[in-house]
Amino acid sequence: MSASPSSDASGAGRPLKVALLGCGVVGTEVARLLVRDAAELAHRVGAPLELAGIAVRRIDRERDAELPADLFTTDAKGLVSRGDIDVVIEVIGGIEPARELILTALENGASVVTANKALLAEDAATLYEAAEKVDRDLAFEAAVAGAIPIVRPLRESLAGDAVERVLGIVNGTTNFVLDAMTTTGSGFTEALDEAQRLGYAEADPTADIEGFDAASKAAIIAGLAFHTRVSIGDVHREGITEVSAADVRSASEMGCVVKLLAICERIDTPDGPAVSARVHPAMIPDTHPLASVREAYNAVFVESESAGQLMFYGPGAGGAPTASAVLGDVVSVARNRVRGVVGPGESTHAQLEVLDIGRARTRYHVAIDVDDRAGVLATVAQAFAEFGVSIKTVRQEGHGDDAQLVIVTHEAEDAALSATVAALRELDMVRDVSSAMRVEGMS
Amino acid sequence: MSASPSSDASGAGRPLKVALLGCGVVGTEVARLLVRDAAELAHRVGAPLELAGIAVRRIDRERDAELPADLFTTDAKGLVSRGDIDVVIEVIGGIEPARELILTALENGASVVTANKALLAEDAATLYEAAEKVDRDLAFEAAVAGAIPIVRPLRESLAGDAVERVLGIVNGTTNFVLDAMTTTGSGFTEALDEAQRLGYAEADPTADIEGFDAASKAAIIAGLAFHTRVSIGDVHREGITEVSAADVRSASEMGCVVKLLAICERIDTPDGPAVSARVHPAMIPDTHPLASVREAYNAVFVESESAGQLMFYGPGAGGAPTASAVLGDVVSVARNRVRGVVGPGESTHAQLEVLDIGRARTRYHVAIDVDDRAGVLATVAQAFAEFGVSIKTVRQEGHGDDAQLVIVTHEAEDAALSATVAALRELDMVRDVSSAMRVEGMS
CATH class of the missing domain: 3.30.70.260 (ACT domain)
Known part of the structure; x- marks a missing residue:
């Protein structure tokens, strides 16, 4: 484990070594900005960030010319095991090898920034525990709604309030498809084709259109909002493949639009408060702030006891927006490294029962x-x-x-x-x- | 200066003593929630929060029955000088005695949470310096846009990005008046009367309608967004008293609405980047996300290089929403006290020139x-x-x-x-x- 580095206000502390796992669209953007904005980031952190290695699957792929070739390695495990890395950024996605690499990084004393919603929704507890054990940060703003700050507001800004309900449009592909159906009157298949043609849907769109991606995000949101462990298995999930042009028309006739919503709420039962988390298409009134979220944009609508209704809106995916969220976390955890401190960890003291959809x-x-x-x-x-x-x-x-x-x-x-x-x-x-x-x- | 308290995950650390300065609408709500939600807040902080005193101007006013009468004192200076207070919450407002009390609180080792936009816009530097000197937190989420998290997103979430422009509807009174003019076609005086009748405007509405309140918030936002010291004197300010029914109609004819905007932006000049901060009525297209912000709601629209366009929306004032923001900060700074650490301080390394309105x-x-x-x-x-x-x-x-x-x-x-x-x-x-x-x- 590396020692706590010293710093001064001018960004002239001992350099912090940053390792990047994954160099696809997001990873490339993160690496590019770490290099290009090095001077500015050093000021913000209180110490320079030094990109120490980039783990990729294929070393022979063409890379951004601004990135030094000798940073690339296929040995991700070796990179996170070096012992001198201060911050590891994981943008590989999926469960393995991401989980093993994150755990190894933490064991070796690095703080971790990840955009991996699937892993967090599957097994956040293991990651949190590993981070806590070594007194390091685990940050994941980019895992929910891309560039939109929602993890930090839930973890920190609303820490003195009681969240009652979160309604989120947290998947850009499905919002694009439903928006196209609303605008043009077309059916699901036609709108999906258009989304694929324009690059808003992947060749295999299953994770998006069947609601898996949104369900992962719902699990993460519900866990943060209600101080309870919620995993993707707890989230009721329906995709948008059954939404028809007739549904959209019927919605329109009653002054509504159809959206795929991630809904996390506290429900008062005779046995006390409980939690429900679900993802499904729903009609919402035209006048609701979420109704005007068009194309591939995301938005998260929060109802809490004292704050009332809040909405957070922005681009929910894409290389640059996701890189913004990742780098915000990198600056935060690096600042913490400079000072030898860590931010808030897992909060599950409420341990509320997670209800079946039938009881929502x-x-x-x-x-x-x-x-x-x-x-x-x-x-x-x-x-x-x-x-x-x-x-x-x-x-x-x-x-x-x-x-x-x-x-x-x-x-x-x-x-x-x-x-x-x-x-x-x-x-x-x-x-x-x-x-x-x-x-x-x-x- | 009090020693750093110890803690465990169950919220059973040494109690933290909290002093409240001011017990108007916001202060009463903060005090009420600190008492009512004591158990939950202890879990979130890692230690109980003990309300140790409430400083008021008049001791004989009728108070919330849930608040112990012996907590009240007219000796604010004595309260913050006790030496055993961990967190001071300042909701008095105005420059003095708020400034002196905050400085005394910091000198005595307390972290400070304030909602005081006027003071921050006038003299944030003195407060930041005092906090840094004693290694304590200065938090002020409630100073800008009430319950809407915007200070923390600018300070932390966007810390890895380059903010280009912030457009904010940050004053509820003026938005209510302009919205009423838009909806009913009435003139300014008539709409202001209505706002006063409904409690959205004060008997002396000067601070709101002349743009002073919004200008304070613009100074705070510009400082955070551009890592530069900006005070209210740097902000160009025009209120809404000259906005006529004809202006609103003319806006409508070109597909626009009139809003009072706080605009903070980076401007590239031949001498390098600079900053502009201004508050004035402006026409914005109906299709702009800010155009649909109705009544007394606030919203802050951020354009940044990587994240693109983000919007934060919610109630910008009121006892409960402001208390939500204050308590979020209280939990954050109290957590930090439990761990013996502090959050991010002032960031002014960019020291950009603040331009005159003429150069915007x-x-x-x-x-x-x-x-x-x-x-x-x-x-x-x-x-x-x-x-x-x-x-x-x-x-x-x-x-x-x-x-x-x-x-x-x-x-x-x-x-x-x-x-x-x-x-x-x-x-x-x-x-x-x-x-x-x-x-x-x-x-």
């Missing part, structure tokens, strides 16, 4: 194609009543063969709402439940 | 009532050309006695633009310059 309180929008004959409305209304679900608004449209009932419920347990929808599908006079989607952000 | 690059919207006769447009256009100002759009409306020219310029030095307006007023065929306002956020 939601409201549904349901569009039902029905036979237009006497007694239909009564029968449908009865189905809702049987599950204790109260109807907020009902609209009947069309006639003859085309009759449709559009119903918005009051808040109820999600289990009761989904059971109602299942029961509706079984009714003789119901031809089809053409749209069933949760509604959020409605007062 | 702006664009103007000008509405001119003219005689409708041959050669008017040529003469007016010539006036712009003489000052090197390039016209972006021109619209001529009405005829006969009512002819009006509405001109939007390209970007130019503010001095050239204001000189142009002055010259226009001198033209024979110009009856009146009925609206002249800067336009921001237009690409």
Whole structure:
């Protein structure tokens, strides 16, 4: 473990050695800025940052000409085991070898900055414990919503408040696709094709469109907001592949837009407060601040007891924005190294129960194609009543063969709402439940 | 100076003594939460927070029944001089006695949390220096935009990035008044009356409507964003008292709204980078994220080199939101006390020149009532050309006695633009310059 370096205000302390793991889009940008902005960063840290090595999988790939060739190595394990590295930046992603490298880096006395949402959502506890054991920092602002400061606000700015609910648009690909469907009226497949053509969706878009990426971020947010350990297995997850042009139209008719939301909330149960974390498409009113988040932008909307409603908005991905978040963390943990201190660690003292989606309180929008004959409305209304679900608004449209009932419920347990929808599908006079989607952000 | 207290993860370290200076709306809320949430805050800090005293001006006022009467004292100086206080919270406001009390608190070894924008904008340097001398924290998230985390994001999250520009709606009263004018078409006086009636403006609204409050916040933001000492004297300030219903209508006709903006930006000059900080009403396009900030809400829009465009939105004032920001800082500095460390101090290494408003690059919207006769447009256009100002759009409306020219310029030095307006007023065929306002956020 390296000794605590000394410093002075002019940035002239002993240089801190920085190792970079991964040199893709984000890594290249981080390395480039570490070199280009070295003088300015030294002032901000109180000591120069010296890029000591860059671990890559393939040494023969063409690299940014500004980066010294002799920094590159394929021996990531060797780099983090050197023992003289002060800060390790991990932008490889995925579970292994990232986890092993981070743990090795910490064991060797480095502070760690990571953008790895999948690993944090899978196993943050192991990383936190390893960092605490050696009195080093584990920072991960870039893991949630790219350049948007949300980890630090939750960990520090709101540390004196009680967060009640977080609604996040935390995946740019799905927001781009849903925004395109809203703007053009196109279907999901067409909008996804367009997103891929423009580079907003990957060739294999599964992690984004099935909600895995957003679910990782939901786990991280819920853990920070509620001082409770939450992992991706605790997060209910539905992607956007089933969202249809009809859903988007139906949303529009009631003054809403469809967004993929990561929702983390505190729920008061008879047994005391608990936590729910879920990712699914939802309709939100046009007037909600999240409704105007367009294209691939991200935004996180926080409701807390004292602060009220806050929103954080910005680019949620991309090389430069993610590099901004990574370098903000690098400056913070490097400053801490200079002073021989560490920032806040894991906070899980609340240990709240994480509830199943069935116990979350939601409201549904349901569009039902029905036979237009006497007694239909009564029968449908009865189905809702049987599950204790109260109807907020009902609209009947069309006639003859085309009759449709559009119903918005009051808040109820999600289990009761989904059971109602299942029961509706079984009714003789119901031809089809053409749209069933949760509604959020409605007062 | 008190010794560094020990701690464990359960919040069972030696209690930290907290002194509160001021018990108005914000102070009462802070005190109430410190008492009510004592157990939770102890977990977050790593040690209990013990409210040790509350300094007030008048001891006989009725107080919150939850607050022990024996905590109150009129001897603020005595309270901060006791020598056993770990954290002092200053919510008195104003320059003196706040400054003297904060300095005394620091000299006696306390960390300080303050919401005092006026003092920070006037004399942050003295406070920072005093804090650094004794190795204590000076935190002031609540001084800018109430509950919205903006101080910490600028100081820490964006510490690895280069901020280029900050546009802020940082005064709730003026935003409420301008929003009312926009919504109802009313004039300034009528909208201000309404704001006062609803409690959004004080009986003496000068500090808000003349832009002093926003200018203080601009000074604080500019200092943090550009690592340069900026005080309120460096900030160009215009209030909203001259904004007319005609200005608002004229803005609306070009797809804009009028907002009071605090604008802090880096300007590249032939002599290198410099800083400009200014507060004035401006037209911004309806499509700009700041345009949808309604009523008394605040928002801060940040443009930085790597992160791109970020926005932070929320309630900018009020007892509970401000208490949230204060308590977030209290938890941070108390955590630091438990560990015997301090957070980041003043960062002024860049020492950029702060430019006069005349050297800022702006664009103007000008509405001119003219005689409708041959050669008017040529003469007016010539006036712009003489000052090197390039016209972006021109619209001529009405005829006969009512002819009006509405001109939007390209970007130019503010001095050239204001000189142009002055010259226009001198033209024979110009009856009146009925609206002249800067336009921001237009690409």
